[in-house]
Amino acid sequence: MRYPSVVPPRDALAVRPLVVLGFVSALLFLGAFALRVAWLPVVPGFDDAEHLRAAVAWQQTGRLSTDGPFVRVPLWPALLGTLSHVFRPGTAVLVVQLVSVFVTLGLAIAFSRRVSAQRALPLAAVAVPVLLFATSPQLFLYAAHAVNELWIGMLAAVVLFLGTMRERRGIGALGAACGAAAMTKLSMGFLSVPALWFSWPGEPRRRAGRLARLGLGAALVVVPLVVLHAVQRPGLPLDNTSAFTLGEYTPQEWLALGDPRERREAALANFWGNLAGNPTGYARDAVHRLGRWITRPASADFALYVPGFPKRTVGIWESSVLGILLVLAVLGTTRHTAPIWIFVAAIPLLCAFPVHVPFTPKIIPIFPCVLLAPLGLARLSALGKGEGDQ
Numbered sequence: 001m002r003y004p005s006v007v008p009p010r011d012a013l014a015v016r017p018l019v020v021l022g023f024v025s026a027l028l029f030l031g032a033f034a035l036r037v038a039w040l041p042v043v044p045g046f047d048d049a050e051h052l053r054a055a056v057a058w059q060q061t062g063r064l065s066t067d068g069p070f071v072r073v074p075l076w077p078a079l080l081g082t083l084s085h086v087f088r089p090g091t092a093v094l095v096v097q098l099v100s101v102f103v104t105l106g107l108a109i110a111f112s113r114r115v116s117a118q119r120a121l122p123l124a125a126v127a128v129p130v131l132l133f134a135t136s137p138q139l140f141l142y143a144a145h146a147v148n149e150l151w152i153g154m155l156a157a158v159v160l161f162l163g164t165m166r167e168r169r170g171i172g173a174l175g176a177a178c179g180a181a182a183m184t185k186l187s188m189g190f191l192s193v194p195a196l197w198f199s200w201p202g203e204p205r206r207r208a209g210r211l212a213r214l215g216l217g218a219a220l221v222v223v224p225l226v227v228l229h230a231v232q233r234p235g236l237p238l239d240n241t242s243a244f245t246l247g248e249y250t251p252q253e254w255l256a257l258g259d260p261r262e263r264r265e266a267a268l269a270n271f272w273g274n275l276a277g278n279p280t281g282y283a284r285d286a287v288h289r290l291g292r293w294i295t296r297p298a299s300a301d302f303a304l305y306v307p308g309f310p311k312r313t314v315g316i317w318e319s320s321v322l323g324i325l326l327v328l329a330v331l332g333t334t335r336h337t338a339p340i341w342i343f344v345a346a347i348p349l350l351c352a353f354p355v356h357v358p359f360t361p362k363i364i365p366i367f368p369c370v371l372l373a374p375l376g377l378a379r380l381s382a383l384g385k386g387e388g389d390q
Helices: 015-039 048-061 075-083 089-116 123-134 137-142 149-163 171-184 186-199 204-232 240-246 251-255 260-277 279-295 298-304 311-331 340-352 366-381
Strands: none
Touching (some): 015 089, 015 123, 015 137, 048 089, 075 089, 075 171, 075 204, 089 123, 089 149, 089 366, 123 311, 123 366, 137 149, 137 298, 149 186, 149 340, 171 186, 171 204, 186 204, 186 340, 240 260, 251 260, 260 279, 279 340, 298 311, 311 366, 340 366
């Protein structure tokens, strides 16, 4: 697919129907979320207790909490805590989650209009994936919780959108998105790999300029947060969540190990001991965990916190939405958009490699996939024709 010119041709998708689609999809999501709040109690779970406690500490004292066992990367609690000056902590969570959803809906619609400048993309091909995304149970289930996967998913959509712009504008913002992902969860700094790939093509001098702007954008986010962390906490940021999942400790054993640095070192020592002692067995178990991660709906976690949660029904719904968007996104991928799959494919591997498998990140792939899915649906239905097939 060639990138479109700055001024879209006449066969590009009209703005007005896309604006209507944006409003409809946003209202559909808000309606589903309202039903979720009315019918399903918001029970604290997942990362809520730790993230909100750290956010309140930031709001009240302007300092990063030193006792949070799983919160050692500063951006997420600082973001929630800053918004808590305007809203209550629970409302601050809701604001960030809704913004993540709405920004992604806007990016998906804008990306489809850009694609349609080269391929006569029908409105229906855009509407189906967008409405699927807006009614994903993962979205409105997690929007009431302080998990940061919706935020990271939005950042992945931003990287895909900015990285595939023909004019190569927004490289600094592309770097900032990567820095924000890393400072939310260190392992999500892997988002910088597709960003680098997007920024690489071209003759060496221009490439150097783009990479410099990419690095500057990331540094403007990372450096202040690392300095803040180093001043208010001992040492550099630690992702204790990732360290915990690598070791075999139960949460109770983990909390009894001492301060955050001691806990991290103990978990990593336990991991390296297991891996060195039986690398073949560890690899075999990791493959088994990968299969379970792929087949188990993330929404099943709610059954641990909400009595009578319809795990089977919601799980089928969640898996259907995720599966459809993934297939359509694969069909809609071109050589220009393919680098984002480096990040998307890494997510299950990053989750299945540790002993404790996190399932919440299963929501992240649907964010970039909703941008790619319209072209895939158009190809699948043979509705669109034009240069986008190249």
